[in-house]
Amino acid sequence: MAEIRIEGVRHSYFPYPSEPSHWALKRVDHVWRDGGAYALLGPSGCGKTSMLNIISGLVQPSEGRILFGGVDMTDVPTERRNIAQVFQFPVIYDTMTVRANLAFPLRNRRVPEAEAKRRVEDVAEMLDLGRLLDRRAASLSAAEKQTISLGRGLVRPDVAAILFDEPLTVIDPQVKFELRRKLKAVHEHLKLTMIYVTHDQNEALTFADTIVIMYDGEVVQVGPPEDLYERPQHSFVGYFIGSPGMNLLPARIEGDRLAFCGQSLAMPSGMGQRLPERASLQLGVRPGAMRLVSPGMDRDALPARVEDVERLGPFSVVDVRLGDALVKVKVADGVPIPADDAGLVLPPDHTLVFADDRLVGALA
Numbered sequence: 001m002a003e004i005r006i007e008g009v010r011h012s013y014f015p016y017p018s019e020p021s022h023w024a025l026k027r028v029d030h031v032w033r034d035g036g037a038y039a040l041l042g043p044s045g046c047g048k049t050s051m052l053n054i055i056s057g058l059v060q061p062s063e064g065r066i067l068f069g070g071v072d073m074t075d076v077p078t079e080r081r082n083i084a085q086v087f088q089f090p091v092i093y094d095t096m097t098v099r100a101n102l103a104f105p106l107r108n109r110r111v112p113e114a115e116a117k118r119r120v121e122d123v124a125e126m127l128d129l130g131r132l133l134d135r136r137a138a139s140l141s142a143a144e145k146q147t148i149s150l151g152r153g154l155v156r157p158d159v160a161a162i163l164f165d166e167p168l169t170v171i172d173p174q175v176k177f178e179l180r181r182k183l184k185a186v187h188e189h190l191k192l193t194m195i196y197v198t199h200d201q202n203e204a205l206t207f208a209d210t211i212v213i214m215y216d217g218e219v220v221q222v223g224p225p226e227d228l229y230e231r232p233q234h235s236f237v238g239y240f241i242g243s244p245g246m247n248l249l250p251a252r253i254e255g256d257r258l259a260f261c262g263q264s265l266a267m268p269s270g271m272g273q274r275l276p277e278r279a280s281l282q283l284g285v286r287p288g289a290m291r292l293v294s295p296g297m298d299r300d301a302l303p304a305r306v307e308d309v310e311r312l313g314p315f316s317v318v319d320v321r322l323g324d325a326l327v328k329v330k331v332a333d334g335v336p337i338p339a340d341d342a343g344l345v346l347p348p349d350h351t352l353v354f355a356d357d358r359l360v361g362a363l364a
């Protein structure tokens with residue numbers, strides 16, 4: 001086991017990339033800590049699979065280096081990288097028993113029989129596969145087959161990291177939860193570096209201690225879930241983490257104020273100078289950070305209108321018209337919601353300013 005360092009990596013699938021969109025990875029510098037439980041999140045096409053395949057050696061990056069524990073692995077072939085990869089669909093041999101499937105990676109590496117048997121039984125116990133060990137894989141459900149794929153990743157004694165590429169896509173939601181719990185337990189037991197690719201933030205939040213967010217071929221933020229929620233460094237992180245996501249409202253500078261949706265708010269001193277010229281500006285505010293009041297109740301409230309209320313148990317999500325934008329506001333159960341005309345309070349310390357999608361700071 002060792003840290004995995006991605007240094008100045010760029011990758012294009014085009015032989016002669018000539019424009020930014022030709023790069024699947026634009027430039028990535030990132031360290032995967034030894035023993036970390038990571039979720040790699042991002043929209044479709046942002047480069048997650050390319051990142052995993054570059055770590056495992058299935059893809060050779062156009063530029064940059066991959067180091068395991070300080071050793072340059074960029075030119076080392078996949079089979080000598082000791083990386084286990086679990087894909088969306090089970091990769092197992094249907095005609096073999098579960099035991100033989102689990103033992104397969106060990107037989108290939110000539111692990112002595114007694115040790116192989118012990119490791120297979122340990123992994124089977126961790127994943128609750130013990131009762132299936134002597135069954136043929138063909139007779140098992142999709143979830144059981146995918147559990148065997150996970151087991152084949154875990155059984156090897158020498159793995160530097162296990163990479164999971166949306167491994168639970170084909171699994172029912174109920175079983176998914178159970179498998180995620182098992183994976184988490186396995187991580188706590190084995191302390192292996194695990195990188196888990198998903199589109200699903202709930203899946204990421206339950207599995208990982210660190211979340212890595214990619215967007216358009218770059219790593220845009222790395223941190224524990226709370227940091228990503230409280231201080232998104234990129235507007236995509238604000239939108240993607242949290243449910244509903246952060247409201248993002250186009251804005252522009254008007255003197256020392258930021259104008260948006262027919263309203264304006266004061267900027268803190270110095271912020272104007274920190275905004276790059278001609279940058280595209282957005283205000284970001286979480287649905288739960290705003291207050292919805294009756295008209296005239298708060299002098300800081302911006303004039304707004306309630307358009308729709310969706311009751312979701314302990315809170316409601318209210319669609320509020322603010323100028324030409326529709327803003328989502330989360331209101332706790334029992335707090336009165338104005339019928340139509342309303343006031344919307346955006347607390348300055350929770351109202352973030354993004355310039356060209358990057359966080360500049362809060363309005364206070």
Ligand SMILES: Nc1ncnc2c1ncn2[C@@H]1O[C@H](COP(=O)(O)OP(=O)(O)OP(=O)(O)O)[C@@H](O)[C@H]1O
Nearest residue numbers: 013023024042043044045046047048049050051199
């Ligand atoms: N083998 C390939 N040949 C050409 N282009 C590719 C290849 N693999 C990926 N790409 C392109 O590279 C970009 C990144 O793709 P990648 O599969 O790494 O993203 P992803 O985040 O894993 O997406 P998804 O979540 O949809 O799997 C996309 O624009 C994709 O079309």
